[in-house]
Amino acid sequence: MNIKKKLLDATRMDRAIRRMAIEVVEKNRGIDDLIIVGIRSRGVPIGERMAKEITAMEGTEVPFGILDITLYRDDLTTIAPQPVVKPTKLPEPIDDKVVVLVDDVLYTGRTVRAALDALIDFGRPRKVMLAVLIDRGHRELPIHADVIGKTVPTDANEVIKVKLAETDDEDEVLIMEK
């Protein structure tokens, strides 16, 4: 795969995540009942960074959790081998809370569909919001994001590669061509 374009470097990614954190607080008029939940795997470091920004901004710690959606995928019976299952870790009961789901790229919307099903098995949040670093379009389900780092029109044969220091040693977002 060839690199077609660099969408974000480390500085711009940092800014985007900070703005996403501010927007979450703004849309909820504060941080009451807020829980940030990262979707495995790259939603986790992004969610963690947002939670850290909000904590620094508001002076109160925001609870952070991790959601593994593997078992809720709609293609589980057609893909092989089976994807690796890891634990879901939620810091507290989500009943009546405002849950902000965080992922790296919003594409078909199927991951978010699975995440919503997984989340509902843990309780009944008052509200669920979606925050993504990149929205690349091409939805296959009626799902939209509430907070977006960057919107990028893409072709179906392109791949968005999000690299994060925590998992890939550096921060950048690239468009690759198949």
Next chain:
Amino acid sequence: MRASGLRSKDLLGIEPLSPDEINLILDTAEGFKEVSERPVKKVPALRGQLVINLFMEASTRTRVSFEIAEKRLSADTLNFAASGSSVEKGETLIDTAENLMAMRPDMIVIRHKYPGAPKMLAERLPASIINAGDGAHEHPTQALLDAFTIRERLGRLKGVNVSIIGDIAHSRVVRSNIHLLTKMEANVTVAGPPSLIPTEIEKMGVRVAHSLDKAIDGADVIMMLRIQLERQGKLSFPSLREYYNTFGLTEGRLKRAKKSVIVMHPGPMNRGVEIASDVADNPERSVILEQVTNGVAVRMAVLYLLGGAHLSE
């Protein structure tokens, strides 16, 4: 390189598995353990799949554990026991299995008194076959849940000293455990009455100790086996009392072991035969009930890993 899937469509024993595959099952089980702690203890991973539990030999713990695992994965389950079925009318295992296969199950969990019965089904049927104990051959999910429990408690398997005590000759649990623990580079010692230790067992890579004290000296894990009371008529030692005095694990004997040692038992226990009540109930040392809890997570992992799409199909 870590394994990303299991090579076989079946789980017939530990012997054919690679260390990578064993690690994959144990790692996957960690993810599944959390599911049993949720308010809604159910995930849709095997929705629409039919699992038949074919138990041709008495079993409560294993059957119930498999059934819970299947239900937590949203599979449809059907229990088939030998008593009260066509087996009593003289149907052969193959006919029974082919009739069940006509109902299009995705997986069959089988327990049978004859070694090799699961293999015979695996070769004839397209469904995934999971061995839940076949005669004195293997009981792979028991060994996997034992390994999971050891790894959870001690953080590793490599280099861990495991002593297995009891009827080594007739136990499928021992065979599966020896295969698994030696593959994962643990050090295995077996002990029991000489009549219950097979000759040349050392060839499986284990050490034989001739007394309980020697077996538990330096052990990190003591695994007690059940003396099969139903075989009382043909016991291979003089009496149960003598067995308890020679090989029964008591608090007094446990004091001579490492302070950090954990005590395991695959169940069902005979209190006062192979294990003293106060040892079985010792909250620091005994992990017997943890084994039961972990059994569900490990079986969920196996069902999940075998239940997906198969490359060969």
